[in-house]
Amino acid sequence: MDIVNTPRHTSDELVLRPGDPGYEDELAGFQTGFAHRPDAVFAASSADHVVAAVRYAARRGLRVAVQATGHGLPGPSEGGVLITTRRMDGVSVDPGTRTARLEAGVRWGQVVTAAAPHGLAPLNGSAPSVGAVGYTLGGGLGILARRFGYAADHVRSLDVVTADGRLRHVTRESEPGLYWALLGGGGGLGVVTAMETGLVPVATLYGGSVSFDGRRVGAAAVLRAWEEWTRTVPDGLTSSFAAVPYPDLPALPEPLRGRYVISVRVAHTGTDGDRIVAPLRRIGPPLADSLREMPYTESHTVHSDPDFPHAYYGDSAVLRELDLAGAGELLVSTGPDAAGAMCVVQINHLGGALAVPAPNSVPHRAGRFLVRLLSVGDRMAARERLDAAFAPLAPETIGRSLNFAFGAGDRPQGLWDAQTRKRLAVLRSRYDPANLFRENV
Known part of the structure; x- marks a missing residue:
């Protein structure tokens, strides 16, 4: 060397x-x-x-x-x-074709800002600081996912450098196998330098969150009410459940300090939001309620993800159905009375447009829920804790999500179904026979 x-x-x-x-x-x-x-x-x-x-x-x-x-x-x-690739941060929007061209280092917040003057929006995730290309290569489960599907479903073309040192312009028509594998297969077949993706005609949405005191109302009770509510909502409404045991630290805002906060987050492009969320507001006395009509440029406030660098470890489970008894055990093992570091639970309602097949390798489209666990602190200790927390959900688990394997990428089991994994392996052997990109799988 x-x-x-x-x-x-x-x-x-x-x-x-x-x-x-x-x-x-x-x-x-x-x-x-x-x-x-x-x-x-x-x-x-x-x-x-x-x-x-x-x-x-x-x-x-x-x-x-x-x-x-x-x-x-x-x-x-x-x-x-x-x-x-963070210096490669060019964004251009074509309002006529409703597309955006994104260089490799672009963050979603840049795309939202560029698209908004045209009444358009990208299929971004919850945090504006996340890189758009890497997110999309892993599938891309966004705040409007049940309405429009995965971000990967809307990609028109990709410029990618493969292991032979060639810069290729890849479309579904020009190289269907490579196109299929890049979108959902992660970064295991090359380095994407730019991507052209579709935008959607959304300028405003109804969204935000309603949160409760988990000790007073009960985390399991909120989860049960939310799961029942998801069976009644239109396919175009996207929501998630979150449970966060905040430590009692002076650095935290007084309303959160030492509280076990349970939230339901909602994003909806329809006009009847208040009527649809009425059952959520009846669950119990709220700690906060930010549900409202908003410009899409405020969509990041639906989740209000942390915007500062920190240490975290996480993993996920895609479920056929949400077993409430198993999920209740998970909430106990990750809640404020459990031993160990702080753990955040998020459960996403899937289905809708996410269940529609697309010409890419995004797997597990039959799942109805995605459970995501995130722990701070030591990586190995967090892994042991989260493995135990996921165990009660095993009977309903059909896989894991590539985009939510934070520090767990060395365990590929479950990231793809057997057929998808086999097809990806064939394409990797063709485009990267020396396995140069093995760090990105």
């Missing part, structure tokens, strides 16, 4: 090695609990830079990882080449 001979600059391309000024800063991302520790970092600002990095790695047999924002790192890694 001749990493020591790598120039620090190749034209305007920046290459950093351990010990170089800026190396640690280049690795920094939203996830602070673990990181890549590569032998060389290629700080790319163009597709040509990505081509050079992939060719460099291929010549030396080095594995390649990619990082835009660092939200969804699959786990820590040592050695190899890391390509950072």
Whole structure:
């Protein structure tokens, strides 16, 4: 390996090695609990830079990882080449075709802002700081998912550098196999440098959350009422349940400090929102109620995800049905009276447009619910705790979600069904026979 001979600059391309000024800063991302520790970092600002990095790695047999924002790192890694794409942040919107072209480092907040003046919206997730491309390659379960499906379902084309160092423009017509595999298969077949995706004609939505004191109302009671309510709502309404045991810390706002907060989040593009959510408001006395008509540019307030980097570990389970007894056990094992680090529970209602087949590799479309657990603190301790919490849901579990395997990417079991996994393996052997991109699976 001749990493020591790598120039620090190749034209305007920046290459950093351990010990170089800026190396640690280049690795920094939203996830602070673990990181890549590569032998060389290629700080790319163009597709040509990505081509050079992939060719460099291929010549030396080095594995390649990619990082835009660092939200969804699959786990820590040592050695190899890391390509950072955050400088590739161009966004352009074509209102006539209702499409947006996004470079590899673009964050969803940028796309929402660019699309809004045209009365359009992307199929973004809950956090505006998440990278749009990586999110979409993992499927992309957004705040309007039951209305419009996965973000991956709306991609028109992708520019991708494959392991042979070629920059390919991939569409469903030009390379149907690679197109299918990239959308839902994660980053295991190349480095996407740009993506063209469809936008939807949404300028406003009815959304927000209603929250309750979990100790007073009861987390299981709210869950039961929400699950019953999901059976009555239109297919176009997207919602989720969340349980957060906040620690009693001075840094937290007084209304949250030491409370067990149970919330139901809602996003709906119809005009009858108040009528539909009325049963939620009758569950019990609310701690807060932010349900309202809002411009789409405020859609991030539906979930109000943390916007500061921190350490976290998480995993997920896609369920045929939500077994309320098993979910009740999960709430007890992750609640405020359980031993261990703070754990956040989120349960997404699936179905609707998410169940409609699409020409991509996003799996588990028959699932009705997705359970996501997120724990702070030590990665290995969190893994043990979350494994135990998921256990009561095993009889209804059909798989896991690639986008919500934070630090669990070293366990591919369940990320795809057997048929999809087999087809992905065939395509990976064709496009990446040396397995350069194994860090991104």
